Amino acid sequence: MNDNTAIGSTIGTTLDRFIKNKQSEFPFATGELSQLLRDIALAGKIINLEISKSGLLDIAGAYGTTNIQGEAQQKLDVIANVRFIRALKNGGEVCAIVSEEDDEIVEINVDSNYVVAMDPLDGSSNIDVNVSIGTIFSIYRRISPVGTHVTKEDVLQKGDQQVAAGYILYGSSTMLVYTTGHGVNGFTHEPSLGEFVLSHSDIKSPQDGNIYSINEGSYYSFEPGVRKYIEYCKEQRYSARYIGSLVSDFHRNMFKGGIYIYPRTDQALNGKLRLVYECNALAFIAEQSGGMATDGERRIMEIDPLELHQRTQLFIGSPTMVQKAQSFL
Numbered sequence: 001m002n003d004n005t006a007i008g009s010t011i012g013t014t015l016d017r018f019i020k021n022k023q024s025e026f027p028f029a030t031g032e033l034s035q036l037l038r039d040i041a042l043a044g045k046i047i048n049l050e051i052s053k054s055g056l057l058d059i060a061g062a063y064g065t066t067n068i069q070g071e072a073q074q075k076l077d078v079i080a081n082v083r084f085i086r087a088l089k090n091g092g093e094v095c096a097i098v099s100e101e102d103d104e105i106v107e108i109n110v111d112s113n114y115v116v117a118m119d120p121l122d123g124s125s126n127i128d129v130n131v132s133i134g135t136i137f138s139i140y141r142r143i144s145p146v147g148t149h150v151t152k153e154d155v156l157q158k159g160d161q162q163v164a165a166g167y168i169l170y171g172s173s174t175m176l177v178y179t180t181g182h183g184v185n186g187f188t189h190e191p192s193l194g195e196f197v198l199s200h201s202d203i204k205s206p207q208d209g210n211i212y213s214i215n216e217g218s219y220y221s222f223e224p225g226v227r228k229y230i231e232y233c234k235e236q237r238y239s240a241r242y243i244g245s246l247v248s249d250f251h252r253n254m255f256k257g258g259i260y261i262y263p264r265t266d267q268a269l270n271g272k273l274r275l276v277y278e279c280n281a282l283a284f285i286a287e288q289s290g291g292m293a294t295d296g297e298r299r300i301m302e303i304d305p306l307e308l309h310q311r312t313q314l315f316i317g318s319p320t321m322v323q324k325a326q327s328f329l
Contacts, residue, residue, distance in 0.1 A: 015041055015176065015187045015196035025182045032093045033139070033163065033180075036114055039091035040137055041176055041187075041196055043084045044168040047120075047135065048189060050079055051127065051170050076127055077101055080120035080135065088116060095142055096150040098308050100277060105308070107150050114163075115140045115154050117277035122167075123245025132171035134247025138281040139164040155308065159280030159301030167247045167281065177203070177251070179288040205291040208320040209257025210238045213249040221265040225329035229261075232328065246273065250282050250316065254289055259317035259325060263296070271295070271313035276305050279314050292319040296329050 013021075019034045081101040088094040088108065095112040096105050100119045116139055123133040141163055142154045166178025174189035176196050186200030212233040219227060233240075241258070243249050249260050264271045273279050283293035283300035293300040293316040303312065315322050 013198040015198070018185070018187070018198055022180070022182070025180060032113060035091060036088075036093040036116075036139060037164065037166075037178065039087050039093065040084070040116075040166070040168075043087035044135060044174070044176055044196075045189065045194065046083050046087070047076075047080050047168070048170055048174045050076065050083070051133070077121050084118060084120050084135070095146075096155060098155045098276060100274060100309075105150060105152070105155055110149060111147055113142055113146060115142055115150070115157075117155060117280070119274070119277050122247050122278070123243070126243070126245055131245065132169060132243060132248040133245050134170060134251075135168040136247060136278050136281050137166055138162050138277060138284070152308075155276070156305045158304060159275075159283055162280060162284050162301075165281035165284040167251070167285070169247050169251050171248065175199070175251075177285065179285050181284075181288065184285055184289040203254065203289050205254045205286065205289040206257030206318050207290065209253065209259070209318040210236070211241050211253055211256060211258030212238050212321070213240075213242045213253060213258060213260040213317075214262070215242060215244070216240065218265050218267075221267065222263055223329070226261065226263045226325075229325045229328040232324075246278060246282070250286075253317045254286065254291060257318045257321075259315065259321035261316075261325065262314045264313050268311065270311045272311055273314050275300070275303060275310045275312045276308060279312055279316075282314075282316060286316050290319070291317055292322040294322060294326065296326060 016038060019037055023034050081099055085097055085106060088097060092109060093112050094114050094116050095109050096107045096115050098105055098117045116137060119136040121133060122136055126133050140157050140161055144151050144154050164178060164180045169175045175186050177184060177186040184203040186203055187196035188199040190197050253260055262271060262273050279300050286293045295313045296315055315325050
């Protein structure tokens with residue numbers, strides 16, 4: 001008698017099935033948040049396809065405008081923003097979006113329950129040289145009554161009010177990593193099936209590490225304590241690794257053990273990274289994987305956001321390294 005169970009290799013658990021199996025862990029489990037995560041995954045697949053064509057079509061390079069940050073927009077920044085807004089609008093679960101690429105809140109469906117804060121394409125200036133980039137997203141439950149216009153209070157919530165957060169890394173393979181407050185799981189895109197498949201379950205970040213990630217080109221504009229910590233890292237023979245894409249640097253350090261630092265500088269007195277749609281999301285993931293995220297003094301997820309594009313310092317990664325860095329400040 002033939003053993004048919006030995007025929008064919010196991011594909012693994014798809015994102016859709018994983019979300020369905022874990023739906024009971026979601027706050028207010030009604031299926032809405034599950035669908036919202038699927039909508040984000042769908043947009044990620046579309047962006048992944050766009051990025052893979054960037055060397056062949058005229059979609060790389062500068063768009064010719066600047067965003068609210070005063071940063072030159074890349075063509076794929078604009079494309080990614082449009083794709084995600086369209087996917088979330090069509091999905092019907094989101095009342096409003098706050099994006100790095102938009103000056104104000106984008107209200108899309110007042111009858112929905114969730115707010116999404118996102119950086120549609122982090123590190124997009126790396127596209128022209130084929131370096132890893134990513135998408136960062138946070139999901140909050142709205143505060144204002146359903147059916148009314150979205151308020152700033154809906155989007156200016158502390159990070160510890162997130163119901164889900166994640167990122168999509170477009171690299172040698174494309175990965176979606178997310179948390180709903182019950183650990184961190186990673187899904188790798190299987191291109192022949194067009195599905196995200198569970199590849200890294202219950203991710204745990206090392207408590208310590210030997211990688212430090214910081215733009216040392218700004219060394220002389222850092223505060224003395226940050227410079228002293230960099231010298232300490234060199235004395236310890238730590239490895240310097242800096243890609244210039246927040247998602248990529250964070251992803252590597254979460255798996256291998258390390259610290260990512262973006263401190264204030266003479267040019268950015270409050271820091272450069274955005275609290276609402278970059279730091280809060282990664283802080284949630286870091287903590288759920290056993291890591292730590294602070295602004296040098298406070299836990300990132302306890303900071304009260306006062307404006308949509310508020311900036312902050314960021315010290316994130318293995319707890320022992322973050323605590324050591326803080327001791328120098």
